[in-house]
Amino acid sequence: MLQVTSAIIEHANKILICQRSGSMKLPLKWELPGGKIEIGESKEECLRREIKEELDIDISIHSALTMVEHHYADFSLQLYPFVCCLQSGNVKALEHAQAIWVDAAQLRNYDWAEANIPIVKEYIAYTASIK
Numbered sequence: 602m603l604q605v606t607s608a609i610i611e612h613a614n615k616i617l618i619c620q621r622s623g624s625m626k627l628p629l630k631w632e633l634p635g636g637k638i639e640i641g642e643s644k645e646e647c648l649r650r651e652i653k654e655e656l657d658i659d660i661s662i663h664s665a666l667t668m669v670e671h672h673y674a675d676f677s678l679q680l681y682p683f684v685c686c687l688q689s690g691n692v693k694a695l696e697h698a699q700a701i702w703v704d705a706a707q708l709r710n711y712d713w714a715e716a717n718i719p720i721v722k723e724y725i726a727y728t729a730s731i732k
Contacts, residue, residue, distance in 0.1 A: 603637055603679070604637065604638040604681070605635060606635040606636065606647045606648040606681045606683065607634065608634055608635050608652055608662075608683055609682060609683070609684045609724050610634070610658075610660055610686065611687070614705075615703060616704075616708065616724075617701070617702055618631050618703055618708070619632055619694065620697055620699045627673075627714045630712055632717050633717055633720060634655055634656060635652070635682075636655065638681075644681050644683075648683055654695070657692070658687060658688075659687075660686065661688045662683050662684075666723050667682075667719070668681050668682075671715060680716050709725070
């Protein structure tokens, strides 16, 4: 089972979401950026590395959300989400079709990769509870 991290990156009251490229598994689905945890790497180290590699930005990690275990037809993963904020840099979609900033209220309007749906729902509930 793949061990994967994902980031809900906040900046200026927006959330960064990424659209998978047409050549990736789950082509053109939307996802929260992140990636596979390497041997000997902490979840937080993985997330910072993957975000730098995929988007060329630096983030600070604030809190963890609930881990999601999801089974697709040809692979399974455990997805570890974190609420983060942009620390420095300008977003460059180095691996994705696009990376865009959206209002949290708009998050439900995208065609998400299935494993991301419970995270998006939890994040929306989390933000509603702190307002």
